[in-house]
Amino acid sequence: MGDSMEIQKHKTMREITEIVVGYIGTMVMAYVVNAIYPLLQPIPVPVRAVLVFPVYWSMGIVPIFLMHLRKEKFSDCGFEGHHIRKQIAIGICMAICFSAALTLLPHLIGLSDMVSPGSHYTHVWQFAYEFAYCIFGVGLTEEFLFRGYFFEKIRKISSPMTAMLISSVMFGLLHIFVGDLLQVFGAALIGILFCLCKMKIKNCTTLSLAVGHGVYDALITVLEFVFR
Numbered sequence: 001m002g003d004s005m006e007i008q009k010h011k012t013m014r015e016i017t018e019i020v021v022g023y024i025g026t027m028v029m030a031y032v033v034n035a036i037y038p039l040l041q042p043i044p045v046p047v048r049a050v051l052v053f054p055v056y057w058s059m060g061i062v063p064i065f066l067m068h069l070r071k072e073k074f075s076d077c078g079f080e081g082h083h084i085r086k087q088i089a090i091g092i093c094m095a096i097c098f099s100a101a102l103t104l105l106p107h108l109i110g111l112s113d114m115v116s117p118g119s120h121y122t123h124v125w126q127f128a129y130e131f132a133y134c135i136f137g138v139g140l141t142e143e144f145l146f147r148g149y150f151f152e153k154i155r156k157i158s159s160p161m162t163a164m165l166i167s168s169v170m171f172g173l174l175h176i177f178v179g180d181l182l183q184v185f186g187a188a189l190i191g192i193l194f195c196l197c198k199m200k201i202k203n204c205t206t207l208s209l210a211v212g213h214g215v216y217d218a219l220i221t222v223l224e225f226v227f228r
Helices: 002-038 047-071 086-110 124-157 160-177 183-198 206-226
Strands: none
Touching: 002 124, 002 160, 047 160, 047 206, 086 124, 086 183, 086 206, 124 160, 124 183, 124 206, 183 206
């Protein structure tokens, strides 16, 4: 009995260590990413458009390295290889629902300034690129990290509700580099919504969340254009 408790304690401490190291690494790389973006501005647009993807993905370097050391797979972070179309469809439905409640409604009641990013896009290619970047850059990276890696790590040593709250706070704090405390709080609340979808919707995988997150973000610019 004593040996079993000691082994469990060791496993718990190892998970906590990996969570802390992984999060510190993620936050450091997030700071680096935000520092690099201004340096990319002089680069020609086509090249810059490609470079921003690996730059954003670099936030996951430390967690991926830790996964490699532990021989963990992406399936351990909520990715699944079956019913891909259903996973994507769930993500799109999530994005539409979130956009209606969190973006469209504020526009309709006269609060456009609160939900408009100031992108001022006018060309189709700009919107197309926004969808690609938001899904395959922002959505994929952030959902892998926060509703995938960190959520699952925390859930191993606690309850799903605790994992939801802690991973959402971690997600909110990520936005301290690009916004104020209000944005941090808002991101944490959205993180909770994504976690609830993960826990309550059948076949809602990390891929579903990445698609939902990305499409939701991209639709903000579309609705800004519609209500301008």
